[in-house]
Amino acid sequence: MSEASASGLACEARLNLPNLPLYIDRISDRLQSFDADASQEGQRLDFRFAFGGASFDVDRLVMRANAADRDGLARIKDLLATAIEVYAKEENPEIVWTGDFAGETRLAQFREMVVTQVGDLTPHMRRIRFAGEDLGRFAKFGGMHIRMLFPTREVPEPLWPVLGGNGLPAWPSNDRRPLARVYTIRALDLEKGIIDVDFLIHPGDSVGAHWAMQATAGMKIGIMGPVGRPVRLASWYLMGADETGLPALARMLETLPAETKGAAYIEIADDGERQVIDNATGIELHWLPRNGVPAGLDERLARAILSVAWPTGSAFGWFAAEAAAATTVREHWRGTLGLGRDETLAAAYWRQGAAGLMAG
Ligand SMILES: Cc1cc2nc3c(=O)[nH]c(=O)nc-3n(C[C@H](O)[C@H](O)[C@H](O)COP(=O)(O)OP(=O)(O)OC[C@H]3O[C@@H](n4cnc5c(N)ncnc54)[C@H](O)[C@@H]3O)c2cc1C
Structure with a gap:
């Protein structure tokens, strides 16, 4: 055939x-x-x-x-x-x-979105709701994340990307190219045409966190996606995340099958950053407050993951946090334990001192 x-x-x-x-x-x-x-x-x-x-x-x-x-x-x-x-x-x-569609210039993975609601979940986590048209593809392909395209002070009216002849996004103008950052679709309602994104308001000069601080209803941004590798289904999960991975981890806990077992560790600044997660699974949740240790410098999250014995049978390791912690966990899973790429995903979601990690 x-x-x-x-x-x-x-x-x-x-x-x-x-x-x-x-x-x-x-x-x-x-x-x-x-x-x-x-x-x-x-x-x-x-x-x-x-x-x-x-x-x-x-x-x-x-x-x-x-x-x-x-x-x-x-x-x-x-x-x-x-x-x-x-x-x-x-x-x-x-x-x-x-x-087929070789001459197409409409970029299938792009949507313009409008802010409809802004609210604070915790002192440092802001949930923003966006409305857009035809969002079906953002529930497909197993990717949970999006590249968000922000207007900035330098480029207040960006030109959105089109489809290049090579099948990749092309930017009509370098001078009016928006700045990109990667975020997770925390929730998606296809019927209502809305997505929710949780923005961590972190210190330092930034694009995404800064934009979220100023966001009000009616503001427009672009999104591209979905991006990210699918998480394999397993009956037991070991999960770890800091605040940047928390939206993805929470979404998984809300959507994985009820019989799923395992353990999840979430690093937060302090107890004020705990959120209500509608955990539909048997995965046990542990909060790890840093209590004054700056983000990216607390090793307890990685140590907690390394201390858990890997079970026999169908299992998956998922980790998303600062780059150094992600390296520690990846080396342990892939190197020390010899687990495969299809059993683990340990990703750097941000890096100390680096802007726009993974934003392409
Ligand atoms: C697949 C994926 C999904 C993600 N999902 C989310 C999400 O749903 N919500 C979310 O808030 N983030 C998420 N992130 C992380 C987010 O993309 C980064 O934190 C990004 O740097 C934020 O962009 P920014 O413009 O605010 O800061 P940048 O301009 O990128 O960085 C400015 C400065 O802030 C520092 N910085 C960046 N992040 C942090 C942090 N967490 N704590 C302290 N300092 C920081 C940088 O090191 C740099 O010095 C995700 C990342 C990936 C790869």
């Missing part, structure tokens, strides 16, 4: 990348971490996602994408072009798609 025959829409891009065989293992690993099943037939690698398929012909230097609908096709083109951009950065090969 040809890889395009299962789905209606298809397109392909020739890759001027003779070194493709050098990168293909890493590309394959990356695509599989987005929940793709991989298989190989001769020189062709096929990837099957829930929403469509992709393939690389390593001999003929062609990559192909197919999907049942426009959103799925756009998602696969974005995953493939991003993988090439990440791993063949130095060769920077031109990617030009031909086939």
Whole structure:
């Protein structure tokens, strides 16, 4: 069976990348971490996602994408072009798609959103509600996060991105490009067309926290997404987060199946930052207040994670916090315990002294 025959829409891009065989293992690993099943037939690698398929012909230097609908096709083109951009950065090969929707300039993953409500959950966590149209794709693809595009004092009226011929976002004007930061969709109501985002109000010069402090109903921002790797379903989870990972952790506790077991540790500034989480699971929640230790310098969160014995059976480790803590936990899970990428996800959500981590 040809890889395009299962789905209606298809397109392909020739890759001027003779070194493709050098990168293909890493590309394959990356695509599989987005929940793709991989298989190989001769020189062709096929990837099957829930929403469509992709393939690389390593001999003929062609990559192909197919999907049942426009959103799925756009998602696969974005995953493939991003993988090439990440791993063949130095060769920077031109990617030009031909086939269905090749001339499209509307960026499927972009929406303009309007603030409808602003409220404080705790002294340092502000929840902002946004309304927008056609938000269905933000509940798809297993990604929980968005790239938020903010107007700033320097660029008060940004120009939003369009779709480039390579399948990636293109910016109409560098002078009017908005600044991006990554946030979690804390809650999503497709019928009402709204999303909630929880902003940590942290110290220092900033874009996202600063914008959230000034936010009022009617203000507009852009969002792109969803971004992020899907979390694998397991019957036991070990979770850890500081305030930046708290929105994602809380969303998981509210949506994972009731029979799920495990332990979750959340680092907060002090007891005033505790939130009510409607924990639908059997995962035990532990709050770790820093009580005066500055964010990013308290090692207790990482130590708490390292102290928990890994069970046998279906388990997943999820961790999101400052970069140093994430490195400690990743090295323990991947290095010391030898766990795989499909069993763990330890991510840096911010780094001391660095602005806009992971915002692209
Ligand atoms: C996948 C993902 C999901 C995320 N989800 C959320 C979310 O839902 N809510 C949320 O609030 N954050 C979230 N973050 C973290 C957020 O993107 C970063 O904290 C980001 O730096 C905030 O942007 P900013 O413009 O406020 O600060 P920046 O301009 O990026 O940074 C300015 C200064 O503030 C410091 N800083 C940044 N974050 C913190 C912090 N937490 N504590 C102390 N100092 C800090 C930086 O080191 C820098 O010195 C997420 C990050 C990722 C990767």
